[in-house]
Amino acid sequence: EVQLVESGGGVVRPGGSLRLSCAASGFTFDDYDMSWVRQAPGKGLEWVSGIDWNGGSTHYVDSVKGRFTISRDNAKNSLFLQMNSLRAEDTALYYCARVVATRPSVYYFDSWGQGTLVTVSS
């Protein structure tokens, strides 16, 4: 059974940093691209960042470029999101999601964690 378990969320002041982690199990981690998707309170889903199977290619939504860094440790079956210079608008539930990608036309999320809440507030 595929399991994705996020951790690392919390309350942080504007300008602060947090590092999110996602522990994966039940599948061969380095066979898959991975992503972070967030959901602000009462709002819709927003893709935040993606990384390919070996970490060689990373991508970000424009609003987090230069502030967030996605990475992975395939030996530990783990995905990370380093978030710096946090803003109030980054407040959201952050989901780790497994990606099925067959470029150039297929990219979807077939498994999701339960999310970790990030609150940016003074």
Add this chain to the structure above:
Amino acid sequence: SYELTQPPSVSVSPGQTARISCSGDALPKQYASWYQQKPGQAPELLIYKDSERPSGIPERFSGSSSGTIATLTITGVQAEDEADYYCQSGDNSSTYGVFGGGTKVTVL
């Protein structure tokens, strides 16, 4: 930036058919996926590659796509189908995840 447009809400009586549209300029070249999210839960993949259904998803959920419009159809709606539904695709430049704004389905 690329956008996918969904109606904010759809209301349907039990046993009837609900159709949710998703409009996007890249859809002729990008496959669409659909997700269901119930309150307090993570999203769940319902449809991928326009019309494929993962194992365990009921047959009453189906998807189609034509031109710039993808459609999720729920045939014989049940009370438990009341949820938020999101479409998603890549765009032609980055092929990463772009979500529609979501549609709240209310079962009357």
